[in-house]
Amino acid sequence: xxxxxxxxxxxxxxxxxxxxxxxxxxxxxxxxxxxxxxxxxxxxxxxxxxxxxxxxxxxxxxxxxxxxxxxxxxxxxxxxxxxxxxxxxxxxxxxxxxxxxxxxxxxxxxxxxxxxxxxxxxxxxxxxxxxxxxxxxxxxxxxxxxxxxxx
Amino acid sequence: xxxxxxxxxxxxxxxxxxxxxxxxxxxxxxxxxxxxxxxxxxxxxxxxxxxxxxxxxxxxxxxxxxxxxxxxxxxxxxxxxxxxxxxxxxxxxxxxxxxxxxxxxxxxxxxxxxxxxxxxxxxxxxxxxxxxxxxxxxxxxxxxxxxxxxxxxxxxxxxxxxxxxxxxxxxxxxxxxxxxxxxxxxxxxxxxxxxxxxxxxxxxxxxxxxxxxxxxxxxxxxxxxxxxxxxxxxxxxxxxxxxxxxxxxxxxxxxxxxxxxxxxxxxxxxxxxxxxxxxxxxxxxxxxxxxxxxxxxxxxxxxxxxxxxxxxxxxxxxxxxxxxxxxxxxxxxxxxxxxxxxxxxxxxxxxxxxxxxxxxxxxxxxxxxxxxxxxxxxxxxxxxxxxxxxxxxxxxxxxxxxxxxxxxxxxxxxxxxxxxxxxxxxxxxxxxxxxxxxxxxxxxxxxxxxxxxxxxxxxxxxxxxxxxxxxxxxxxxxxxxxxxxxxxxxxxxxxxxxxxxxxxxxxxxxxxxxxxxxxxxxxxxxxxxxxxxxxxxxxxxxxxxxxxxxxxxxxxxxxxxxxxxxxxxxxxxxxxxxxxxxxxxxxxxxxxxxxxxxxxxxxxxxxxxxxxxxxxxxxxxxxxxxxxxxxxxxxxxxxxxxxxxxxxxxxxxxxxxxxxxxxxxxxxxxxxxxxxxxxxxxxxxxxxxxxxxxxxxxxxxxxxxxxxxxxxxxxxxxxxxxxxxxxxxxxxxxxxxx
Numbered sequence: 001x002x003x004x005x006x007x008x009x010x011x012x013x014x015x016x017x018x019x020x021x022x023x024x025x026x027x028x029x030x031x032x033x034x035x036x037x038x039x040x041x042x043x044x045x046x047x048x049x050x051x052x053x054x055x056x057x058x059x060x061x062x063x064x065x066x067x068x069x070x071x072x073x074x075x076x077x078x079x080x081x082x083x084x085x086x087x088x089x090x091x092x093x094x095x096x097x098x099x100x101x102x103x104x105x106x107x108x109x110x111x112x113x114x115x116x117x118x119x120x121x122x123x124x125x126x127x128x129x130x131x132x133x134x135x136x137x138x139x140x141x142x143x144x145x146x147x148x149x150x151x
Numbered sequence: 152x153x154x155x156x157x158x159x160x161x162x163x164x165x166x167x168x169x170x171x172x173x174x175x176x177x178x179x180x181x182x183x184x185x186x187x188x189x190x191x192x193x194x195x196x197x198x199x200x201x202x203x204x205x206x207x208x209x210x211x212x213x214x215x216x217x218x219x220x221x222x223x224x225x226x227x228x229x230x231x232x233x234x235x236x237x238x239x240x241x242x243x244x245x246x247x248x249x250x251x252x253x254x255x256x257x258x259x260x261x262x263x264x265x266x267x268x269x270x271x272x273x274x275x276x277x278x279x280x281x282x283x284x285x286x287x288x289x290x291x292x293x294x295x296x297x298x299x300x301x302x303x304x305x306x307x308x309x310x311x312x313x314x315x316x317x318x319x320x321x322x323x324x325x326x327x328x329x330x331x332x333x334x335x336x337x338x339x340x341x342x343x344x345x346x347x348x349x350x351x352x353x354x355x356x357x358x359x360x361x362x363x364x365x366x367x368x369x370x371x372x373x374x375x376x377x378x379x380x381x382x383x384x385x386x387x388x389x390x391x392x393x394x395x396x397x398x399x400x401x402x403x404x405x406x407x408x409x410x411x412x413x414x415x416x417x418x419x420x421x422x423x424x425x426x427x428x429x430x431x432x433x434x435x436x437x438x439x440x441x442x443x444x445x446x447x448x449x450x451x452x453x454x455x456x457x458x459x460x461x462x463x464x465x466x467x468x469x470x471x472x473x474x475x476x477x478x479x480x481x482x483x484x485x486x487x488x489x490x491x492x493x494x495x496x497x498x499x500x501x502x503x504x505x506x507x508x509x510x511x512x513x514x515x516x517x518x519x520x521x522x523x524x525x526x527x528x529x530x531x532x533x534x535x536x537x538x539x540x541x542x543x544x545x546x547x548x549x550x551x552x553x554x555x556x557x558x559x560x561x562x563x564x565x566x567x568x569x570x571x572x573x574x575x576x577x578x579x580x581x582x583x584x585x586x587x588x589x590x591x592x593x594x595x596x597x598x599x600x601x602x603x604x605x606x607x608x609x610x611x612x613x614x615x616x617x618x619x620x621x622x623x624x625x626x627x628x629x630x631x632x633x634x635x636x637x638x639x640x641x642x643x644x645x646x647x648x649x650x651x652x653x654x655x656x657x658x659x660x661x662x663x664x665x666x667x668x669x670x671x672x673x674x675x676x677x678x679x680x681x682x683x684x685x686x687x688x689x690x691x692x693x694x695x696x697x698x699x700x701x702x703x704x705x706x707x708x709x710x711x712x713x714x715x716x717x718x719x720x721x722x723x724x725x726x727x728x729x730x731x732x733x734x735x736x737x738x739x740x741x742x743x744x745x746x747x748x749x750x751x752x753x754x755x756x757x758x759x760x761x762x763x764x765x766x767x768x769x770x771x772x773x774x775x776x777x778x779x780x781x782x783x784x785x786x787x788x789x790x791x792x793x794x795x796x797x798x799x800x801x802x803x804x805x806x807x808x809x810x811x812x813x814x815x816x817x818x819x820x821x822x823x824x825x826x827x828x829x830x831x832x833x834x835x836x837x838x839x840x841x842x843x844x845x846x847x848x849x850x851x852x853x854x855x856x857x858x859x860x861x862x863x864x865x866x867x868x869x870x871x872x873x874x875x876x877x878x879x880x881x882x883x884x885x886x887x888x889x
Contacts, residue, residue, distance in 0.1 A: 032371070033377075035371070040592055041820050041821070095368035096224030133826060137827075137832040
């Protein structure tokens, strides 16, 4: 029995075994590779997507859990990088290797969706789920503050 | 502006009339110009003029420049073509960047003996002058062609971006138009360094442009090897021997083969591969394997907690087991004659790169097994091709490399055997289908190759005035260079530069110096990590030096400045970092600590810490870094790199530790290998001290500063010396209670 859900607004379905992590269905089944594999254990945030209106570690979400629900990935944030968080990310030249940045952006968008004017402490607390090994943390903070200001 | 980034396979092939011209130690292929009617052997008509394999100028004025380094976040894909574009006077908006094919005779890094190897902050440093000369040669060819075309003296011509101007008449012609009639000489024009632009004339160098691949890194479209999708591709996972050198002795495949989607189990020389229709099937199949290993060698009994004690004993008591890394004067006599001596034992644990993209590669071996295409994120393109060819017993010419963006490198992707590429190559060869092999994070740790564990014993002597007269550093560690790359180890005269670099005292005025390695043979896999030996070695130097300063009753900043007399670049960064930190005005309960390094680039840092005496936790509040890296080609990126280095150095300083028992790595994922997260990052301020000397490197520079600055700050706050990296709360508590 295929599992059906909405991915970036489009209806999709998969025959993957129900316990398969959503991450692998998105990346290798549906070929949207912006969502990354980092740890497979919900420890690094590279796989962060939005499930309905809530950020979620897609590596920790069995695909069966998203039946009938709405999944948004980095590719669904905007069609032209016009989301305020994406614009702020470029303006602050945040990415280095870039591998974690889809997850960072999805976490940041989740924060601003529920708290449009976060304090620095709130930003740091919220973003502690996401590891950036290149150490772009200072610029991530600046970019989120910019997005809040200019959003 | 969004730049297109072309793969080299989309560009015309350079098969004819290539004239090799030697320049500044780098060999350029200065290809013959193609006539517009020229066709390639396959009948394709060229639409553009190839000025050389480095540069192609299209009739539309597009300027395609090869980038010989790989991009792993350090910005070389932008900086290197930009250097060439500067002297060519190309319009940056019209520049396209192509990843150079793995032809080391043309694109090799002169700093690595012509190897295409992206590491060691060597890209801008070593390519800077050759690329400038090359850009100037191409510009000269354009000028000569216009002079001939217009029948004017070449001396009356000048350039503006993408345009040649006849100065007396202000007549103008763009590079694209020139390419329609240009002829490229057999021999490249002579261009000397003296005729290159004065830094005051730079239009691109020193001005920040957006890194070319950034737009792809905010919308999910950036392509790493893990993202490659091919028709008919299947997935592989490899259970590797837990100890280097082991082989699978008994393999029970039955449970793995029962996993839904598992296609095949393949025995490899060093492990067992599971092939699946999906990654999940391959991972689950790997979990279900039961393998007995045959392991011979020192590694299988190695315990790092006991090992570090043995290393430390050797560092204290043995000597001259390998040749000296640095020897000046007579250190033994100077120690004997010293008014006072200081000594210390320093330790560092193994450390793990933790690049965010777990190692992976895609390979597609042809059905006859005679050709192979690979997609990987390697730091050494030529080596990846050679390792693939070796594994298949084919010629390197039959291997096609697609070098992808790297989701972090930090040294892990540069070993001679390219372990993570060969997994995919061997499995694809078995099934003759495209295979993507991904390591899980657990694999990435279990199969990690690490910054070497080290123990150092250092003795220093000072004269009656408190000046250092003798410095003897003896370091015990595995031979990381030999483990990473036996070819380079031999080429360097069996010198372990990865471990030893930074034990030398380059800039401080010390007359008698000896640094030497006591080689260890633990059987562990060791390799370069961001900052290489400097990370441990400057921890040693800068912490002991701090102790001497305080022992002699001299302020640590003043003491360093006195040892740096006659070294204006060095003094300037120390003074700058001290200024930035408001040195001398320590907030109550805090400690400030300084460190300086000469890493070609000159850097100094001050850390501001408090120590929780109950938990032993060190809280780093501020880190100020001053860097003089010569000309900063992309200043904002130099700052970004130092911020990144600071965070990386923070993890190595405080929390990152790999341990082994029975040769097996004990850490498994980010819950027990602790890297810095956002709340751990202090306020970081970076300042560039601008000088006009050629660039001396930026990518890893600040990393080794952080641990000694923190250790010195802790000493200032508590009076306690921390000499073991990482400085974990347990180690801090034990030092506080000692």
